[in-house]
Amino acid sequence: MDAYWSPLCTACEGLESGSVLVTPVSERPFEIEATRDDRIVVKFRDSGEERPLHREQFSVLVDRLEGSPITLETLAPGVEPYAAVLSLGPEFVSDGEALSLALDEAVGGESPHLLTPEEARTRPERVHDDAVLLADLLDRVDADDPSSLDTGTLTDLYVLLSDVQRGADRVRGTARNSLLERLGPDQQLHGRFGTVRRTTRERRYSKDDEIIFDALDEHDVPREWVLGVDPEKLDVVLAVTDLDEDDVYDVDEQVYVQKTGVDEGEKFSRLQGLAERLEEVEGGEAIQEDLLEIERRIDEALASG
Incomplete structure (x- = not known):
């Protein structure tokens, strides 16, 4: 192990x-906190637990690798972080399924278990x-006057509005689940920015046809009253006959803007630039507070919508 x-x-x-490493099987993210002569200290993101990975344990893995590759799915949870860290070394290679000694130095250390800072961000982040x-x-x-914006800026505005709304909806879903565990049937919870209560909506789904027909027969309701046109069968008829779509469908065309791509790398680069600018300019802390206030206003607007 000395050479490695x-x-x-x-x-x-x-x-x-x-940057974050992810354990191969349990997919627990962790960061490298420090390296020492006899250990590498890591910290798990999901629990905040710090754990030393000892040099002698790495030696055991390396000795095993000199015999044959190690299938990652067979690793015990406690060994997973060792394998993930070892995949960073230039003498080792992991394809996500097995860890082995690198026969080609060009591919050594290219770890599939490593996430860049951009990729490692959590959903709330x-x-x-x-x-x-x-x-x-x-x-x-x-x-307030979108028509005055150049096309590139207007596109960026639309993409960011879409990303904030979609991301906030996902985070709001996790917050909703936690709130439901704390809300009683007639209870309201109050926060600094507003109040929430439990609301129940019912969605109806048709039972199997035979169950419905039996219920209708039991109450002397003619089956013809509930029978209608099956759209799937109608589409088949349209495909194999000369029947025109306009004869059986009313078509309402809606035109909308669809977001087809997001440049996460460009967004992340811009974020880093903003952070550096705030640190350099005088009054950067005040600007940061202004941005936080705008964020809060955006959150309120999204929550009310």
Whole structure:
């Protein structure tokens, strides 16, 4: 292990700040906290637990690899982080299914278990970042008059609004589930920005046809009263006959804008630029507070919508 340890530690120390490793089987994200002569300290994101990965345990894995590759799915949970970290070393290679010694140095250390800072962001962090970008854009353009904006800026505004709304809806879903565990049938919960209560909506789904027909027969209701045109069967008829679609369908055409792509790399780069600018300019803390206030206003608007 002596020959492998120093390059492995160097690889760990060279990771970009914010990078995250993910255990191969249980998919637990963790960060490299420190490297020492006898251990590598990691911290799990889901629990905050810090754990030392000891050099001698790495040696056991390396000895095993000198015999044959290790199938990752067979690893015990406690061994998973060792394998993920070992995949960073230039002498090792993992394809996501097995860990082995690198026969080709060109592919060594290309770990599939490593996430960049951009990829490692949690869902709430992504909402936060998109809201900051949106707040910055709203501060620089006149969103009340979209027709005055150039096409590129207007496109960016639409994409960011869409991303914030979609991301906030997903995070709101997790918050809703937690709130439902705390809300009684007639209870209201109050926060600084508003009040919530439990609401029940009913959605009806038809039972199997035979169950429905039996119920109708039992109450002397003619089956013809509930029989109608099956759209799927109608589409088949349209496909194999000269029947015109206009003869059987009323078509209501709706025109809308569809977001077809998002440049996450460009957004992340812009975020880093904003952070650096806030640190450099005088009054950066005040600007940051203004951005946070705008974020809160956006959250309120999304929640009320």
